[in-house]
Structure formats: C-alpha cells, structure tokens
Amino acid sequence: GVFIDLGGIDGLLHITDMSWGRVGHPGELVKINQEVEVLVLNVDKQKEKIALGLKQLTPSPWDEVEQKYPVGSRITGTVVNIVSYGAFVKVEEGLEGLVHISEMSWTRRIGNPSEIVSPGDEVEVIVLDIDKEKQEISLGIKQAEVNPWTLVKEKYPPGTLITGRVRTMTNFGAFVEIEEGIDGLLHVSDLSWTRKIGHASEVLKKGEDLQCVVLSVDEEKMRVSLGLRQLTEDPWLRIIPEHYMPGQIVKGHVTKITNFGVFVELEEELEGLLHISELA
Numbered sequence: 001g002v003f004i005d006l007g008g009i010d011g012l013l014h015i016t017d018m019s020w021g022r023v024g025h026p027g028e029l030v031k032i033n034q035e036v037e038v039l040v041l042n043v044d045k046q047k048e049k050i051a052l053g054l055k056q057l058t059p060s061p062w063d064e065v066e067q068k069y070p071v072g073s074r075i076t077g078t079v080v081n082i083v084s085y086g087a088f089v090k091v092e093e094g095l096e097g098l099v100h101i102s103e104m105s106w107t108r109r110i111g112n113p114s115e116i117v118s119p120g121d122e123v124e125v126i127v128l129d130i131d132k133e134k135q136e137i138s139l140g141i142k143q144a145e146v147n148p149w150t151l152v153k154e155k156y157p158p159g160t161l162i163t164g165r166v167r168t169m170t171n172f173g174a175f176v177e178i179e180e181g182i183d184g185l186l187h188v189s190d191l192s193w194t195r196k197i198g199h200a201s202e203v204l205k206k207g208e209d210l211q212c213v214v215l216s217v218d219e220e221k222m223r224v225s226l227g228l229r230q231l232t233e234d235p236w237l238r239i240i241p242e243h244y245m246p247g248q249i250v251k252g253h254v255t256k257i258t259n260f261g262v263f264v265e266l267e268e269e270l271e272g273l274l275h276i277s278e279l280a
Contacts (some may be wrong), residue, residue, distance in 0.1 A: 001013055001014040001015045001017075001018075001026060002015075002018070002026045002030055004036065004038060004052060004129065006050065009050065010050075011038070011040070011050035011052040011161075012049065012050065012051060012052060013026075013030075013036075013038060013052040013053070013054055014051065014052075015038020017041065017051070017052065017053040017054060017055055017056065018030075018054045018055060019054070019055050019093075019094065020055050020058070020060060020061050020062075020094025020095075021093045022080065022090075023063075029054070031209050036054065037057065038052040038053060038054050038057070039052065039054075039056045039057055040052060040053075040097045040274065041053045041056065046227045055094075055255050058240075060094070061092060061093065061094040061095045062132060062135050063096075065095060065130060065132060065137070066130055066132060067111040069091065069095075069127050069130070070127065070130065071127050071129060071130060072126065072127060073126070073127045074124060074125070074144060074145075075095070075124075075125060075126075075127065076089060076122060076123070076124050076125075077089035077090050077091045077122070077123060077125060077139075077217060078090045078099065078120065078121070078122055078123075079117045079118065079119050079120060079121045079123060080096065080119065082113050082114055082117065082118070083113070084101075084112065084113075085100060085101055085113075086098050086099050086100040086101045086103075086104075086113055087099045087104075087113045087116075087117050088205075089123060089125060089139055091137065095137070096137070097125070097127070097136075097137030097138065098137070098138060098139060099113075099117075099123075099125060099139045099140060100135070100138070101113050102138070103128065103138075103140035103141060103142055103143065104116045104117075104141045104142060105142050105181070106142045106145070106147050106148055106149065106181070107148055107149075107180065107182055108180075108181050109181075112163070116141070117140075117141075123141060124141075124144045125139040125140060125141055125143075125144060126139065126140045126143035126144050127139060128140045128143065147179070147240060148272055149182075149183065149219055149222050150219065152182060152217055152219065152224065153217045153219050156178065156214045156217060156224065157214065157217070157265040158214055158215060158216055158217070159213065159214065159232075160213070160214040161211060161212075161213055161214075162178055162184075162211070162212055162213075162214060162280060163209055163210065163211050163212075164176035164177050164178045164184065164209070164210060164212065164226075165177045165182065165207060165208070165209055165210070166204050166205065166207060166210055168205070168206070169199070169200040169201050169204060169206060170199075170200065171188070171198065171199050171200075172187065172188055173185055173186050173187040173188045173190075173191075173200055173202040174186045176202050176210060176212060176226055182223065182224070183224070184212070184213060184224035184226040185223065185224065185225055185226060186200070186204075186210075186226040186227070188200055190215070190225075190226070190227040190228060190229055190248070191203050191204075191228050191229060191270060192228075192229050192232065193229045193232070193234055193235050194235060194269045194270045195269040196271070211231065212226040212227060212228055212231070213226065213227050213228075213230045213231055214226060214227075214254070215227045215230065216233070218254065219260070227247055235270075244266070244272075250266055250272075252264035252265050252266045252271075252272065253265045255271060259276075260275065260276055261273050261274050261276045261278075261279070262274045262276075262279070
C-alpha cells in the first residue's frame with residue numbers, strides 16, 4: 001500500500017483500496033510526494049491507525065452490474081489471468097468474470113485453459129450468473145457458439161452408418177470418435193451377436209478405423225450409442241434356429257465349466273449351455 005501524510009500523522013492507503021480494478025503495485029497509480037484526495041475509511045485510536053480509500057471516491061462498478069450485464073447478455077472482454085481451473089476476463093475497469101474450464105468448449109477435452117486462451121486475448125463471452133454479494137461473475141465462451149450437440153441428432157439419426165476411430169477402450173465398451181470432439185460409445189454388448197466379450201480390446205484395437213451404426217442420440221446427456229453387431233443380421237432370428245433344432249444331436253468343444261453346467265462351442269463364436277441337470 002501507500003502511506004499518506006495527513007498533516008503530522010500518516011494514514012495507510014491499502015493496495016486493495018486504491019482501485020476497483022487490478023493493481024499490481026501502488027506505483028502504477030501514485031507517486032512519492034503526489035497530492036491525492038482520499039476518503040477516511042476507519043480510525044483506530046487505540047492502534048493509532050487510519051485506513052484510507054481512493055477507490056471509494058467513485059461508485060463501485062458492482063452497484064449496477066446486474067443492470068449493465070444481465071444474465072444471458074453477450075459481451076466482449078480481455079483475458080487478464082489464467083489459472084488451472086479457468087480464465088479471468090476483464091469486463092470493464094473493476095469488473096472481472098471467471099470462465100471456468102468446463103465452459104470453454106462444447107466438445108474439446110481441455111487439460112489447461114491456456115490451450116484455448118492467452119492473457120491479452122479479446123474474447124466474446126456470455127454472462128451465465130452474477131453473485132453481487134460475493135462479487136463474482138460466471139462467464140461462458142462455449143455458450144457464445146452453436147452447441148454442436150444440437151446438430152448431432154440431425155446429422156446422425158439412428159440407423160446412420162459412420163466411420164470413426166477407436167479412441168479409448170474399457171471393460172464396458174469402446175469410445176469411437178465420430179468427428180472432432182464428438183465420441184460415441186460402442187457398448188461391449190453391441191460388439192457381437194454370439195460371442196461373449198469381457199473387454200473391448202478382445203475385438204478392437206486403439207486407433208483403428210471402424211464402421212458402426214448409430215443406435216441412439218441423447219442430446220441432453222450428450223451421448224451417442226453405436227453398434228457393430230447391428231451391421232449384420234441377428235443370427236438368433238433365423239440362421240441359428242434353422243441349423244439347430246430341438247432333438248438334434250450335435251458335437252462341440254467344452255470351453256468352460258461352471259457349478260451350474262458346461263459351455264460347449266458348437267461353431268465359431270457360438271456356444272450352448274449343457275446344464276448340470278442334463279449331464280446325467
């Protein structure tokens with residue numbers, strides 16, 4: 001801060017009371033021996049301290065923030081600081097808002113806000129929320145753009161054939177990139193009609209291009225469900241019933257033994273259960 005001679009006694013003008021905006025160093029606003037007009041904020045006779053204010057001589061920009069920048073309004077600001085969880089944007093002198101990292105892009109997976117913005121950048125943002133009491137403004141960059149998920153349902157209705165790249169695999173399925181930032185989930189149960197698959201890696205490879213069919217699109221949850229087995233006819237509807245009929249004697253290889261019976265492979269990727277009650 002700055003000590004100011006009031007005529008035989010000094011008062012402290014703290015750096016936080018110099019301006020409604022950001023101040024890195026008191027020297028940005030005042031100089032030694034400069035005469036300044038200040039407001040007495042507090043007098044502590046016991047500690048012999050006087051607190052002074054410079055910014056209090058002008059109205060606080062927070063007084064009319066809700067009227068000037070109502071929720072939903074589109075404004076242009078300057079990025080003044082970047083932190084791990086977002087970027088602070090200067091709306092006007094003394095007013096800054098936070099663009100949280102989750103409000104920067106509809107589709108991109110962002111590890112750090114610096115991947116999207118840099119200090120000094122002018123950005124167009126939407127006011128998402130104002131907390132006048134806490135002096136906080138929540139801003140969004142992605143809301144200033146068209147949400148691509150509003151178009152996904154139109155571009156990829158159920159039944160659409162797509163070619164995507166396998167991005168990641170889990171025990172419940174694989175995520176396939178349909179377009180930049182838009183992934184679809186290929187569930188493990190939709191990989192094969194007949195084969196029992198424990199992990200997507202048994203069938204797929206990371207990075208491979210894959211043709212799938214769109215099963216459903218949930219715009220609200222931003223999810224696309226994909227299917228691989230649906231590219232072929234369900235063999236349980238016609239092919240299997242025509243080849244295997246009750247009373248028919250068949251041969252196969254035992255693939256798994258459990259406490260309730262034995263699994264027998266009748267042909268590639270097709271197993272039958274020989275229940276324990278049918279063994280003897």
